[in-house]
Amino acid sequence: MANNKTGFTSSFGVVMAAAGSAVGLGNIWRFPYICGQYGGAACLFVYLLFVFLIGMVLLMTEFVIGRRSGFAAEKAFPALYPKRPSWKLVGLFGVFTSFLILAIYLVISGWTVGYFWDSLTGKLASIGDGAFDAHFVQFSTSVWKPVVFLAIFLALNLIVVLGGVQKGIEKVSKLLMPFLLVLVIVLCVRALTLPGASKGIEYLFNPDFTKLTWEGILAILGQALFSLSVGMGAMIVYGSYIPRNNNILKNAAWITICDVLIAVLAGVAIFPAVFAAGQSPAGGPSLVYEVLPIVFNSMGSIGIVFSVLFFLLLSLAALTSAISLLEALTAWLHDRGMKRSVAAVLISAIELGLAVVVAYAYKRDGFDGGILSGFTPGGRNLFDWVDKFTGSYLPPIGAFFTVLFLGWVMKKEDIYDELSNHGVLKISWFKVFYYFLVRFLAPAALLVALVAGIFNS
Ligand code: PHE
Numbered sequence: 001m002a003n004n005k006t007g008f009t010s011s012f013g014v015v016m017a018a019a020g021s022a023v024g025l026g027n028i029w030r031f032p033y034i035c036g037q038y039g040g041a042a043c044l045f046v047y048l049l050f051v052f053l054i055g056m057v058l059l060m061t062e063f064v065i066g067r068r069s070g071f072a073a074e075k076a077f078p079a080l081y082p083k084r085p086s087w088k089l090v091g092l093f094g095v096f097t098s099f100l101i102l103a104i105y106l107v108i109s110g111w112t113v114g115y116f117w118d119s120l121t122g123k124l125a126s127i128g129d130g131a132f133d134a135h136f137v138q139f140s141t142s143v144w145k146p147v148v149f150l151a152i153f154l155a156l157n158l159i160v161v162l163g164g165v166q167k168g169i170e171k172v173s174k175l176l177m178p179f180l181l182v183l184v185i186v187l188c189v190r191a192l193t194l195p196g197a198s199k200g201i202e203y204l205f206n207p208d209f210t211k212l213t214w215e216g217i218l219a220i221l222g223q224a225l226f227s228l229s230v231g232m233g234a235m236i237v238y239g240s241y242i243p244r245n246n247n248i249l250k251n252a253a254w255i256t257i258c259d260v261l262i263a264v265l266a267g268v269a270i271f272p273a274v275f276a277a278g279q280s281p282a283g284g285p286s287l288v289y290e291v292l293p294i295v296f297n298s299m300g301s302i303g304i305v306f307s308v309l310f311f312l313l314l315s316l317a318a319l320t321s322a323i324s325l326l327e328a329l330t331a332w333l334h335d336r337g338m339k340r341s342v343a344a345v346l347i348s349a350i351e352l353g354l355a356v357v358v359a360y361a362y363k364r365d366g367f368d369g370g371i372l373s374g375f376t377p378g379g380r381n382l383f384d385w386v387d388k389f390t391g392s393y394l395p396p397i398g399a400f401f402t403v404l405f406l407g408w409v410m411k412k413e414d415i416y417d418e419l420s421n422h423g424v425l426k427i428s429w430f431k432v433f434y435y436f437l438v439r440f441l442a443p444a445a446l447l448v449a450l451v452a453g454i455f456n457s
Contacts, residue, residue, distance in 0.1 A: 066239020110150025
């Protein structure tokens with residue numbers, strides 16, 4: 001099938017852009033926490049299994065669908081299987097998921113940019129240790145602050161996407177991803193050389209199989225999918241930009257390795273520092289916006305530098321992820337005949353409105369929430385609903401139908417043809433490794449996880 005779109009220029013470009021999408025908030029604040037909570041090395045072991053056997057298989061699957069069809073999610077499925085145009089619903093489901101993820105992502109990224117700014121101006125360092133929770137609540141529930149920062153963040157995204165696939169996304173990712181790696185390594189070195197750091201390493205890596213509960217296994221699978229940005233069609237779009245002569249398996253393997261590496265390094269940067277400062281680990285927003293500032297304060301004046309570096313790291317990691325979501329949505333409208341620039345601006349405007357609503361719905365436990373946090377249909381505010389759906393349910397559902405499509409609907413020869421670059425590459429692993437996983441293991445695992453997840457909640 002012809003693909004006349006502008007795509008990425010090289011394997012390196014593909015890997016950096018897709019790793020940019022994969023490495024995000026999920027790696028830096030969610031992964032280390034999950035790892036600590038569900039048994040350290042035991043969790044890591046299961047995570048690695050899931051990431052390579054299911055996550056990476058999905059990544060390859062989305063790449064195959066994207067590159068072979070040349071389209072974003074909605075048109076990609078029917079293009080490959082015209083007999084049943086209704087498969088486009090899977091694509092549209094992905095579009096919907098991306099829409100929601102981007103909204104909540106913008107909110108959290110906005111907080112992060114705000115904290116970067118407060119670190120830079122020295123404001124964060126001037127807050128007393130006991131007051132960080134109150135400060136975070138004040139910041140996240142204020143009427144204008146979260147909005148200003150998320151708007152700035154969104155504007156940066158828009159600029160990159162308007163720059164185009166090569167001169168915007170690829171260029172920025174090639175620049176930012178290596179920089180990100182350096183930043184996280186600097187933070188690791190600092191954390192590991194603090195007195196008392198070993199406790200954090202123990203917390204993170206000590207294998208404790210008793211903590212590896214059923215619920216934990218599901219959380220780990222969800223994290224593996226979310227972290228690789230699969231299950232919502234974003235990687236189908238990036239797949240449609242992969243040059244024809246690129247090796248999809250190699251690309252996917254490198255992207256997965258980068259993603260795991262940065263997640264593990266983030267844990268090594270965070271927990272030793274947390275324990276060295278005499279704090280206990282927390283999850284989610286509390287860890288990043290309440291515990292870490294105390295940790296930075298405990299380092300003396302140099303703490304400001306590390307605080308700036310950390311929030312810069314988090315902001316940039318979030319940026320390259322949000323870019324991929326905005327691009328996925330832009331490409332979707334572009335496929336439907338809209339001009340790229342118009343599509344990107346339109347999506348950004350809608351996302352801005354949605355993100356403001358989500359931001360105003362946030363409420364930190366035990367404190368007053370934002371102006372919309374009192375609206376709790378079904379017992380949850382909108383922030384928590386979006387969080388729950390994007391984190392737990394939607395990506396596995398999208399992922400399930402995506403593997404079903406490849407494993408049971410597409411012709412085996414076509415998949416082989418795409419993965420082998422029309423027979424140029426020798427792929428003896430195809431039958432055992434890929435086709436088996438995509439046909440049996442991945443759908444079964446996703447189904448079990450989904451059903452168990454729904455019944456357990
Ligand atoms: N992978 C990103 C993270 O770990 C999140 C993401 C999901 C980005 C889906 C794009 C698409 O933070």
